[in-house]
Amino acid sequence: MKQRKLGNSNLFVSELGLGCMSVGTDEIYARRIIETALEEGINYFDTADLYDMGENETIVGKALKNVREQVIIATKVGNRWKPDQSGWTWDPSKTYIKEAVKDSLKRLGTDYIDLYQLHGGTILDPIDEVIEAFEELKTEGFIRYYGISSIRPNVIREYIAKSGLVSVMMQYSMLDRRPEEKVLPQLHEHGISVVTRGPLAKGLLSDKMVEKLAAGKGYLDYSFEELSEVLPHLKEVVAGVRSFTEVALQYNLANPVVASVVAGASSPEQVRENAKAIKSQPLTNEEVSLIKQVTKANTYQEHR
Template structure:
């Protein structure tokens, strides 16, 4: 998709009643810090800059991606381009020197500490959207959102977001301060939010940024690339689910080929067709992957295509291992 084609396809989406206007696709930067195998910092920086030059305005990162590496990378990439982007930052996840996960900390004092380090690593004066990465079971959501609201008043944060929380938590948070958007996994393989969460967002005037739209590469046929690739431990890529999903992905690939699309473009176009008021986050690591993702904007799906694809593709397995699923507030019924 050329730059001119991108401009023709360009449209914006407003994140919540009081949130910013952003390009129809956002760039998820997590994969640039080793979560899906080897990366190249120089190519990552060029990919972010190319995305900005092509009209992408929303960059999503987390202070725990690569233990700060991802924020430093984004900071390098946006230097001289700051006024053209909105940076969304997740915080609160705790990690050890060996990369292990140690829980979540969203106490008010921790919120302000995390923000201070993020501002420094990103090289910015204000974070556009700041959000706890997960619900902290030991801290009322009102306390966490109240602390971010203090940062808004002080000028260090512009908007408040949430990530992977359920309907009741969304309501409680929104009563403290307007929420711009909920970040949550959503794809042809992960449609859970449609029933209990998306209706609440519509009721409250909250948008959503949707990650995992390719189901971590599953929908494009990508496979784990060694022990450093955390997908090797996810149910959809292992055990009896693996072969079932490979068969489903083969069907998706044939469907895409018949319509002159790549599987990635088809998966993104499905999300755009299903949730036109929300913003898919595409986790590209290279300029080639970015080019492919942007091509989805020029290839919208018809209602008939959407229905046919949904009847054709069924994905087996949870999106996380059972222990992680227990801690997802968004999965509680």
């Protein structure tokens, strides 16, 4: 599988990353999914301290222990579980970040994290303090690089201006083209990569399209009626002999600022399907143009 450089770092990530939240809590079965990802050439594994109250990090760490130097582990911080585990609160303080990283390292069974990401964030956060925490963790050797996971343009602008982040994780798909308006061009200009999530738009852009449409729901600013018209048309004019999953994942990769497409998988078969899609032929300029004609150029209405 091809790899792309992650921002201004010296990390090269596989074009498909495994979103580990979906592997579940059965350690044996989760290991099968992760081992299948390795067999397919995936070297980028994305988890978070929030997932399954930290258990996901433990499972991922154990599964990757024997190949630790060959893989890139990304995890996230900022969501703090309540003592009674009834939910979580947002805590982007320097004190918490520097405490939480040690817990993540212990669960992952490693002495460094390749990419440490702020798991969200608002313009009201103590952004300078967050950056200070990440920079100190880099200096101390606990993390190699840092990024944020955010779709808020105003927050992303602040980090571009003030920090040394190498990546931004954000939702992006043919049905969610909001990042194209300003965010993707800005990040590209500054040498910062995007790691995408939600490329299949909750399955609407997969070969389960008909099944998902049957649920009768809309998506973002698309009504159910609009989806019923757009999706079959999109599949007809662009997919052709390709699977719809191929078109969806390749659409993300067609943007040069995208380093890796992170897709979840709840079975080894799903990993193989996603890997096959990533390894398929890139979209032509004409195909990308056609997709943009058929879909909406959505824009962010908030957090601008």
